[in-house]
Amino acid sequence: MVRRQAMPLRQAEASVIHSGGIHASTKKTLVVHTSLLFDSGAKEFVKNVSVEADTSTGLITRVWTRSEDELVQLDSTATENKDKDKQVIDLRGYTVMPGFVDSHSHVFLHSYRVTPSIYQERDESLVERIARATNHCRTALLSGYTTYRDLGSEGIRDVDIGLRDAVNRGIIPGPRLFVVSEALASSGSYEVRHESHLNGTAVPRISDPCDGPDGVRAAVRRRIGAGADLIKFYADYRRRARRFPAQAWPGSLPVRFAPPSLLDRSPSSPLFNQEEMNAIVDEARRAKAPVAAHAQDAEAVIMAAKAGVTSIEHGFARSDEALKVMKEKGTIYVPTLSIIDQEKETVGQEFWDDAVEQVRKAWEMGIPLAVGADTGAVAHGDNIRETEILHKDVGIPLADVLGALTLGGWHACGGDLCGRRFGTLKVGWAADLVALQGDPRDDLQALRKATFVIKDGELLVRDGRLITDERPRID
Ligand SMILES: [Zn+2]
Structure with missing residues (x-):
């Protein structure tokens, strides 16, 4: 049965209400x-x-x-x-x-230098987060960004869809937003971590958990139904953070004999098997939606690229094999080096050097790049830092970086799948x-x-x- 859409307003009423x-x-x-x-x-x-x-x-x-x-x-x-x-x-x-395109932003986050994500997600009110996002939209425009490919509202479900529509309706000024609503992750994988579960402590969910080929298909359908422009899933994540928990509150005792670095305490591991990743991409393709995969290590990059995702986000680990698969599959690479530049003290020089080398090799091999700073995790208004890093630290010629910052962003948004052409000045x-x-x-x-x-x-x-x-x- 064909359902009727909500009753349209009569033309006269509509013209009174719509002021432009x-x-x-x-x-x-x-x-x-x-x-x-x-x-x-x-x-x-x-x-x-x-x-x-x-x-x-x-x-x-x-x-x-x-x-x-x-x-x-x-x-x-x-x-x-x-x-x-x-x-x-x-x-x-x-x-x-x-106009610039930030291909990896979080308009509802502000810099982790000011407050780590857990406090933003758990402790800041919904109103504060929306108010901040409104400010971030203004900052984006003032910094030359006319498009944000926004990869997750991080704890406030699909509020990003309402914000996108508020911009599109002309209620607030802002960049053109392409949003995911909630990212997909398997059970227990991408969550606000806390140690106390039995005293009623409530934490917001930061992903739409889904498992199995049928389960992930249902999740893609939920996101599409909610109004997402693109699908994001976590191909890997540091999901064992609770095994050697960090000191999470003032006065909490450190866990003894834990591996020294945070990355060793909780290394990235794949969240889905190949069949599940294939199912996510297949279901998104049916809905004509592009897919972005968060993947830090080579194993997950390879699995996600093989599944046919539109883009790999981060992909920091050095791996020729990962680049080979991305090249074969035409996968777009959004390296987000700004976030590890900001976290250099935590991740270490070697991690940084490997990531820079990985991006340089990707460019040499002709893998398409788009420029996203993981903005939000790094400050809005400092998005252009990613462009500077790609040119100065990685050594990519400026014209190539500027191409990735503009037209490359349109491709990352799905190209013609995104319903609008932007990123180059043509009829x-x-x-x-x-x-x-x-x-x-x-x-x-x-x-x-x-x-x-x-x-x-x-x-x-x-x-x-x-x-x-x-x-x-x-x-
Ligand atoms: Zn991100």
């Missing part, structure tokens, strides 16, 4: 003039390009290199705009790029642009100087400030 959101533009066309533009498809900088977009669709309608005549004309008339239906933004003098693709002060080829710091940000053909950041603050808000 904070982003509503009164102009029909947006024209942006650039003098230096990064073409993420060709991975090269091009000069004197202009871009036109239809503000009702947010899509680019024309991209052209200005002729000599146009250049002269523009110089004399740049500040004039007689066409009331057209908004002209002159970004000559800036370096303009497609039919979203008009997402960021204007940087300076040229990142001369000074990498330019990437931290997002001055204008346009998302879906709407100017959201002007002179480093959110212009939505100047407009009436939705209450």
Whole structure:
């Protein structure tokens, strides 16, 4: 039986209620003039390009290199705009790029340097976490990010879906969010750990636990039904943390004779068998959803890549075999080196060196990369650190890193599966642009100087400030 959708509002009512959101533009066309533009498809900088977009669709309608005549004309008339239906933004003098994509973020987390995840998940109120996420959405835009591929709300179920919709409805400013609702993990694997279970202590769940081929298929169906854009599962995790528990409260006694490092106390191990991973990917494919797999060690990377996931997240351990399988399967790699850069004291220099080497080899082999900082675990607003690490520490040429930061992010979001094209400036693709002060080829710091940000053909950041603050808000 075909169920009817909820009764649609009559047209008249709908038009009264729908005020257009904070982003509503009164102009029909947006024209942006650039003098230096990064073409993420060709991975090269091009000069004197202009871009036109239809503000009702947010899509680019024309991209052209200005002729000599146009250049002269523009110089004399740049500040004039007689066409009331057209908004002209002159970004000559800036370096303009497609909007940045953070391919591994957690908009509901804030830096572990301030508070470890357990306190955020267990002790912070839902209201505080949503308020912080709202701030993080603003910070993302101010940092030049027009898309977040957000890989788990960590303890607040599928609240990320509501946040995504709030941005899409124009209630709050923010990047385009692709969300997973809850990540999948097997029983007992990815949980808030605590030692006291019998006194009623309540902790939120941080994954949707599922087991067996049928069980994981059901979990994928739950996530799709909840509204997830993509599926995330934990292919491995350090799930034996309770075997040699860390000191978790003031005055708790340390466990004696435990292995010295936290990684040895609780090494990563696969959470699913091959059949289960295959079933997750197969079921997601049926729903036309991409799949991201958290995998730290080679064993899980290989299993997840063989299952056909869209991307591997982290994959820190050095392994030529893991890279070989990823290359064969066309798996996208999102290394998130920022989080181990932040945790270097815990993980150690050797772990860091191995991870850097693994990413370098991946790039040399032509494995597609996307740039995600595990933002949230590291501070929002410092997302670009991942780009800096990939260029400076790993040694990947800047143009390749910037390609991974933009168009690479679209591929990680599932490419055409994600329902919108973004990450490069071509006709039919979203008009997402960021204007940087300076040229990142001369000074990498330019990437931290997002001055204008346009998302879906709407100017959201002007002179480093959110212009939505100047407009009436939705209450
Ligand atoms: Zn993460």
